[in-house]
Amino acid sequence: MSKVPADLKYTKSHEWVRALADGTVEVGITDHAQHALGDLVFVEVPEAGRAVKAGEPCAVVESVKAASDVYAPLAGEVTGGNGRLGGEPQVVNSDPYGEGWLMRLKPVAGALSGAALLTAAEYQRVLEAEGG
Amino acid sequence: MGRRTALFKLHQELGARMVDFGGWDMPVQYSSQIGEHHAVRRAAGVFDVSHMCIVDLKGAKVRALLEQLLANDVTKLKTPGGALYSCMLNERGGVIDDLIVYYLAESSFRAVVNASTRDKDLLWIRRHAAPLGVEVAERTDLAMLAIQGPEARAKAAQLLEGPGAAAALALGAFTARGLDGWFVARTGYTGEDGFEMMMPAADAVPAWRRLNSLGVASCGLGARDTLRLEAGMNLYGNDMDETTHPFESGLAWTVALEPRERAFIGREALGAIVRAGLARQLVGLVLEGRGVLRSHQRVLLPGGGEGEITSGTFSPTLERSIALARLPAGGVDAVQVDIRGKLLAARVVKPPFVRFGKSLIG
Numbered sequence: 174m175s176k177v178p179a180d181l182k183y184t185k186s187h188e189w190v191r192a193l194a195d196g197t198v199e200v201g202i203t204d205h206a207q208h209a210l211g212d213l214v215f216v217e218v219p220e221a222g223r224a225v226k227a228g229e230p231c232a233v234v235e236s237v238k239a240a241s242d243v244y245a246p247l248a249g250e251v252t253g254g255n256g257r258l259g260g261e262p263q264v265v266n267s268d269p270y271g272e273g274w275l276m277r278l279k280p281v282a283g284a285l286s287g288a289a290l291l292t293a294a295e296y297q298r299v300l301e302a303e304g305g
Numbered sequence: 306m307g308r309r310t311a312l313f314k315l316h317q318e319l320g321a322r323m324v325d326f327g328g329w330d331m332p333v334q335y336s337s338q339i340g341e342h343h344a345v346r347r348a349a350g351v352f353d354v355s356h357m358c359i360v361d362l363k364g365a366k367v368r369a370l371l372e373q374l375l376a377n378d379v380t381k382l383k384t385p386g387g388a389l390y391s392c393m394l395n396e397r398g399g400v401i402d403d404l405i406v407y408y409l410a411e412s413s414f415r416a417v418v419n420a421s422t423r424d425k426d427l428l429w430i431r432r433h434a435a436p437l438g439v440e441v442a443e444r445t446d447l448a449m450l451a452i453q454g455p456e457a458r459a460k461a462a463q464l465l466e467g468p469g470a471a472a473a474l475a476l477g478a479f480t481a482r483g484l485d486g487w488f489v490a491r492t493g494y495t496g497e498d499g500f501e502m503m504m505p506a507a508d509a510v511p512a513w514r515r516l517n518s519l520g521v522a523s524c525g526l527g528a529r530d531t532l533r534l535e536a537g538m539n540l541y542g543n544d545m546d547e548t549t550h551p552f553e554s555g556l557a558w559t560v561a562l563e564p565r566e567r568a569f570i571g572r573e574a575l576g577a578i579v580r581a582g583l584a585r586q587l588v589g590l591v592l593e594g595r596g597v598l599r600s601h602q603r604v605l606l607p608g609g610g611e612g613e614i615t616s617g618t619f620s621p622t623l624e625r626s627i628a629l630a631r632l633p634a635g636g637v638d639a640v641q642v643d644i645r646g647k648l649l650a651a652r653v654v655k656p657p658f659v660r661f662g663k664s665l666i667g
Binding site for chain 2: 211212214215217233235236237238239240259
């Protein structure tokens with residue numbers, strides 16, 4: 174069974190969002206997503222300063238099998254990517270909600286409250302509907 | 306729901322992730338694809354390859370049939386137990402499938418063809434077998450396990466025990482023999498030593514469990530793909546198909562143009578292709594930096610001209626990305642690959658990339 178921490182928000186495309194104290198958000202892929210992808214061998218994160226729209230592909234995670242886009246869960250400006258993943262992409266597999274975060278965003282005004290993000294319970298139902 | 310092998314329930318019990326492969330529900334990985342890959346390079350792994358299609362060919366004119374159907378020359382097989390890798394071509398020289406044929410007895414051969422091409426292969430073989438009176442029987446009653454890795458033969462000997470073990474250990478590379486209702490071949494698709502074993506379906510689960518208990522890792526088709534690509538072995542449908550011929554697929558070594566009087570299907574077309582000069586070649590690529598080469602990515606040559614990656618992956622042994630690519634003919638040392646709009650440098654090499662656990666890439 175995939176882990177779905179209660180204190181995070183989620184998207185249907187299997188990203189998670191953590192609100193940080195400084196008003197930015199941290200974004201990663203869920204435990205379900207890392208498990209479905211398998212061993213990650215390459216991660217490409219966006220550069221600081223890039224403006225992204227909600228739903229825009231902004232990072233790539235590649236397992237041995239395939240490449241997958243990661244979508245911005247909300248509109249904002251990238252404040253930084255997780256540089257550690259360049260040399261250690263497998264951290265996304267071992268710690269998807271912690272050390273394996275992908276990027277930090279400064280949401281545009283109102284984006285966090287306005288974005289159609291899912292609660293943990295809602296995301297759990299998405300997984301159940303997918304048979305996961 | 307796809308077709309299931311005799312091992313389907315065991316795969317589920319072992320926690321495999323199942324995927325559709327050529328119409329079959331097959332295990333792509335159990336725990337870690339990279340871990341399974343390393344198990345085969347460093348120790349031993351077992352694969353369920355029962356989806357592959359085993360076809361027995363029997364009749365006085367079976368050699369005549371194979372001389373006609375195969376681009377490689379079956380007369381190279383002089384001793385029962387010999388195995389031969391070959392393409393089966395259409396009249397245009399395109400590859401219908403690649404296969405291994407085993408010489409069992411003078412009027413009896415066994416072919417193993419790909420699962421994804423089963424239907425068309427059987428139609429094609431039967432069409433040419435009928436006028437020669439050769440009987441074509443698909444052996445759906447058999448399961449097939451591949452046991453591969455530096456420790457594979459020792460583990461297989463423990464599985465077989467007694468006289469069977471001695472007989473299996475005595476097999477030379479690319480030879481096979483029957484053993485108490487099983488058929489054991491020293492062949493594989495990983496670039497490591499090992500066996501492919503065909504057995505009655507009921508024997509497959511106990512054999513697999515015994516191998517696990519001997520420390521042989523359960524391995525899925527994901528690891529099988531990275532292993533075969535490191536070994537520079539083609540995958541039908543990716544690296545060659547009916548629109549490509551063996552000479553542009555790295556398979557010239559499997560085409561026997563001598564003796565000239567052997568009239569195999571596709572021979573005339575191949576002759577014309579060679580006379581006209583080869584337009585394309587299949588090469589190996591090693592990505593210089595980070596990223597992963599994938600099939601269908603565009604390859605740009607320094608002097609202009611383009612090719613395409615036919616199979617690409619991350620190589621767990623080399624810890625960098627490798628690929629097979631079809632390029633315009635001619636010498637080329639370095640290319641660029643278009644990965645999501647970025648042009649990344651790759652080196653051109655001659656496959657294989659890895660053999661018997663060792664990197665062949667300088």
